[in-house]
Amino acid sequence: MAAAVKDGGEEAEQIVNPWEVASTQGKIDYDKLIDKFGCQRLDKTLIDRVERLTGRPPHVFLRRSVFFAHRDLNDILDAYEKGDKFYLYTGRGPSSEALHLGHLIPFMFTKYLQDAFKVPLVIQLTDDEKCMWKNLTVEESQRLARENAKDIIACGFDISKTFIFSDFDYVGGAFYKNMVKVAKCVTYNKVVGIFGFTGEDHIGKISFPPVQAVPSFPSSFPHLFPGNDSLRCLIPCAIDQDPYFRMTRDVAPRLGYQKPALIESTFFPALQGETGKMSASDPNSAIYVTDSGKDIKNKINKYAFSGGQDSIENHRKYGANLEVDIPFKYLGFFLEDDDELEDIRTEYGAGRMLTGEVKKRLTEVLTGIVERHRKARAAVTDEMVDAFMAVRPLPNMFN
């Protein structure tokens, strides 16, 4: 397999690509992934620099290393410091109606980046990809794209700086020309090496990587960046998308384009434990933004894998194993108060706090987030979706 990360003599193997995240070790070794993919660790110096340049405290996902790796973020910040702006590009494959918390992570973080750097953002909804991979009809993929757009808009993006598009609506013109330019530079053997396609895969799959590549180039959006071909692009995404952008960065110089920079996150673990991404096919593996407070409480109590000990006595004696404890990990993503999180780490790790108490706190935190999201989403009208998706210039996008 393409993005497989093999250990020399050992049996341990990791597979991380846009369609599969798996490890024979149970959990992903992100240090090895950085080495094998050839990206860089996002260290404290860089986070401090983001804080200094934006005049804002770094997002909790930066402080807690949810976004932990990058490519060329330094260059983006160098240019920004000299007054050169950039644009953000992220996306979603609309394969399901309801999003779970893991799906929200890149959008919550992208919203922070947009606000902090005051830059434009393009969001690609790959309805063509999902139509091909999940065998959905064109119409169903497009419906899901619009439904997902509502959840994305509910994250609070600034309409004066944000263009959301679906591939089925937008592919054509300058975008299609860039697709052809990219496709010319990538052999079949190359995509087999990157993505692990086989001869039995349909040619729609083989045709798709350029579609996800070209939003990295400003010339794909002539209504946004006319004549501004040197504008840099920064892509916030989960690290399973890295193969697309390795390919894109490889091709860019041959087209006279800038390589996109990346800022990449770990995977949000399933309730049952940290073995990769959550599964859309198992509704009990994740908290959905459509879950009620009661659903959230039940799922956490029933399914969230605990690192606590099997008896109160042992728990008091040995403390919780925070390395595998899902309630504590989830709090690491979503509990904003650093002091409280450190307190829980100490008390729960020492066995003075019980799993039930941690689960209760997590239920409160997630219920609040989901409740706020639900209200924001309910306020998103079809007209707002049309407005975000309108092909239009954004005259104030750099202000």
Place this chain on the structure above:
Amino acid sequence: MAAAVKDGGEEAEQIVNPWEVASTQGKIDYDKLIDKFGCQRLDKTLIDRVERLTGRPPHVFLRRSVFFAHRDLNDILDAYEKGDKFYLYTGRGPSSEALHLGHLIPFMFTKYLQDAFKVPLVIQLTDDEKCMWKNLTVEESQRLARENAKDIIACGFDISKTFIFSDFDYVGGAFYKNMVKVAKCVTYNKVVGIFGFTGEDHIGKISFPPVQAVPSFPSSFPHLFPGNDSLRCLIPCAIDQDPYFRMTRDVAPRLGYQKPALIESTFFPALQGETGKMSASDPNSAIYVTDSGKDIKNKINKYAFSGGQDSIENHRKYGANLEVDIPFKYLGFFLEDDDELEDIRTEYGAGRMLTGEVKKRLTEVLTGIVERHRKARAAVTDEMVDAFMAVRPLPNMFN
């Protein structure tokens, strides 16, 4: 190779696909090609039926078996007889500025079909294909597409029934959705079998077959055929394009679409002899529509392969070998008068007519055709190109 036609024990082999026409035998065996491709011979009964249905004498390219094979032409005529119309689809890969006579053949024939059946026509200019295969820039491919459109328009198409489009301009929307639907139905192994791609081919090539497939489906042109998904399509083309449409016909029923019908031509031979198609890289292998009368005379006298004997004595004794004689073959394509052609066949074949006389007659015929084409092309303005290529309804296309 994909479309290779192999003889069991023998060494003889034919390769016929959109990029290569070759035979170890020297000339293509069209009977074998029909068998191997699985299309049908266009026989006298069918030609008579076309004459009866259209109330016109059949085109010289039909009478002389230039268009010699078909798929489902019977069905198209059955439906037409009951009052059901169809539409025509043909195209050109704009790889060179000047067209030669071989390039004009499908357009001359398509113009006859449009006039005879009074049906709409879509003409695809595959500038994306040529950008990928010939390594042209996007801009150069688009320029060539417009230049070639002028030659095509000069063939006399009815603007009220004709939509010409370039892929770089038109791909998107319903057309792109159909591309995705087709791509989902075709595996990489399948296109390797049909087109002979290898792992070192770039993915642009592998992505292209759906682009040429989807103009076969009326839903790719919502401005022309809104809601008219059952309209049949008839494709006049050279038989080297058959692989694209075998694939298309294979996929169509799975999408709930009608299979396109085809009417297919032999290749127009090079001046040097009948070993396949003419070569754009050798200007002396073909008569171009930009050639002067003097050029035409020189090329015919100097390069046209003669089946005449090596001395006048032998010629008078044995006669010309019409099987290999290029001047006579060219007259078979372009001399409209059946009686005169038969007369030349008899006299030249018996050695009473000399090669010089036949070449002189061919020079007159081709000079006339090229001169008429040049005048017609000079009258084609940029505004006319824009008008033919405008995305617009054609309210009188079936009248």
